[in-house]
Amino acid sequence: MAVGPDSAEELQQYAHPERLVSTEWLANNLNTPGVVVVESDEDILLYDTGHIPGAVKIDWHTELNDPVVRDYLDGEQFAQLMSRKGISRDDTVVFYGDKSNWWATYALWVFSLFDHPDVRILNGGRDKWIAEGRELTKEGPSPAPTDYPVIERDDSTLRAFKEDVLKHLGKPLVDVRSPEEYSGERTHMPAYPEEGALRGGHIPTAASVPWALAANEDGTFKSLAELQKIYRDDHGITGDEPVIAYCRIGERSSHTWFVLRHLMGIENVRNYDGSWTEWGSAVRVPIVHGSEPGEAPARS
Amino acid sequence: MSEVDTLSPGLPQALAEIREDFLALSISDRLQMLLEFSESLPEVPDGIVPDDAWEQVVECQSPVFIHVDTDEDIPVIYATAPQEAPTTRGFASILVQGLSGLDRQAILAVPGDFPQSLGLNEAVSFLRLRGMSGMLSRIQRQVAEAA
Numbered sequence: 001m002a003v004g005p006d007s008a009e010e011l012q013q014y015a016h017p018e019r020l021v022s023t024e025w026l027a028n029n030l031n032t033p034g035v036v037v038v039e040s041d042e043d044i045l046l047y048d049t050g051h052i053p054g055a056v057k058i059d060w061h062t063e064l065n066d067p068v069v070r071d072y073l074d075g076e077q078f079a080q081l082m083s084r085k086g087i088s089r090d091d092t093v094v095f096y097g098d099k100s101n102w103w104a105t106y107a108l109w110v111f112s113l114f115d116h117p118d119v120r121i122l123n124g125g126r127d128k129w130i131a132e133g134r135e136l137t138k139e140g141p142s143p144a145p146t147d148y149p150v151i152e153r154d155d156s157t158l159r160a161f162k163e164d165v166l167k168h169l170g171k172p173l174v175d176v177r178s179p180e181e182y183s184g185e186r187t188h189m190p191a192y193p194e195e196g197a198l199r200g201g202h203i204p205t206a207a208s209v210p211w212a213l214a215a216n217e218d219g220t221f222k223s224l225a226e227l228q229k230i231y232r233d234d235h236g237i238t239g240d241e242p243v244i245a246y247c248r249i250g251e252r253s254s255h256t257w258f259v260l261r262h263l264m265g266i267e268n269v270r271n272y273d274g275s276w277t278e279w280g281s282a283v284r285v286p287i288v289h290g291s292e293p294g295e296a297p298a299r300s
Numbered sequence: 301m302s303e304v305d306t307l308s309p310g311l312p313q314a315l316a317e318i319r320e321d322f323l324a325l326s327i328s329d330r331l332q333m334l335l336e337f338s339e340s341l342p343e344v345p346d347g348i349v350p351d352d353a354w355e356q357v358v359e360c361q362s363p364v365f366i367h368v369d370t371d372e373d374i375p376v377i378y379a380t381a382p383q384e385a386p387t388t389r390g391f392a393s394i395l396v397q398g399l400s401g402l403d404r405q406a407i408l409a410v411p412g413d414f415p416q417s418l419g420l421n422e423a424v425s426f427l428r429l430r431g432m433s434g435m436l437s438r439i440q441r442q443v444a445e446a447a
Contacts, residue, residue, distance in 0.1 A: 045386035
């Protein structure tokens with residue numbers, strides 16, 4: 001790693017404490033060479049109203065997605081994005097954002113598809129930084145372009161496709177959407193725009209564990225003991241078997257993916273980014289309606 | 301009677317000018333202009349809109365509420381959205397300012413695709429623009445119901 005990890009005591013309980021930094025650590029490392037801070041929010045203008053000094057903005061929708069195909073950037077496009085944002089391959093990238101780091105973990109997950117080595121989350125995100133009265137600026141950085149290598153995206157390790165999920169049925173699946181979306185009463189988040197799934201419900205056998213259960217009021221992650229209670233004790237996600245998480249378009253489930261993979265240390269966790277907008281519109285895939293997980297369909 | 305836009309009949313002058321201003325800018329400057337709109341969303345004075353009169357725009361990602369006061373010939377549009385939701389505030393501000401002073405017929409005549417015509421698709425994505433369409437259609441519905 002380019003820069004040493006945050007040794008704050010509260011982080012040491014997690015499986016991979018080096019994936020988190022505290023607000024204090026970040027405040028002390030804003031000018032450390034090799035540290036790049038990335039803000040990723042749901043609201044595309046929030047960064048522009050004031051952001052952590054030196055932070056660059058990466059928008060999940062307009063910058064991480066291919067503009068035409070429903071897919072992420074390819075290796076060439078990612079290298080160009082990194083160059084524009086002034087990020088080098090050996091930089092420590094610290095992500096933060098609004099809404100308990102929901103979008104920050106999404107950006108981190110996409111960076112992980114390109115295996116960017118040192119990616120970290122600011123525990124508590126934007127809200128905690130502001131609540132502590134720390135410095136914000138409207139001054140946009142002008143990073144010097146970097147020479148980021150073209151790394152092909154690896155979709156086989158952290159990402160699941162619909163076909164993978166079909167083969168996975170019977171093994172642990174986590175549906176991180178709201179209970180109303182899970183049961184099929186509605187196909188999108190309460191008060192959120194409809195994103196076009198034609199059917200409501202959930203993937204058979206999926207456990208309903210809304211993503212925000214993993215976050216405290218102040219946006220930080222819950223303690224390891226609390227997380228183990230929620231995922232392992234209450235829902236049987238022990239890590240003995242591979243896990244797939246999904247939501248509506250793969251953003252909320254990135255938060256859960258981060259929790260399972262980096263905080264609880266489960267090796268094999270994938271995010272199904274097609275999620276309900278794909279599954280709920282696909283032809284002849286099994287769906288369960290109601291609040292029970294349901295049975296995996298018999299193999300043909 | 302407002303002048304009509306030759307490209308889009310029914311678009312009142314103020315909205316046509318807002319659109320021209322957006323389209324004249326680069327993509328990143330369009331975002332800056334949207335931010336300026338968000339900062340100039342008129343505050344709604346306390347007590348002027350009864351609590352139960354606010355209608356939530358559920359198409360938006362953030363809690364935004366609108367109310368159209370239709371007691372007079374010229375409807376008055378009110379909107380509130382949190383500071384943490386500048387994009388949504390910007391959309392609301394464009395509509396509140398662009399529809400200000402128009403009579404019912406003029407408000408109802410605004411084409412439903414106005415939000416998509418501002419050149420913001422690339423800048424903010426079509427998903428987010430749906431919120432603005434939701435606001436416009438709810439404003440028009442409230443005006444139509446009062447007619």
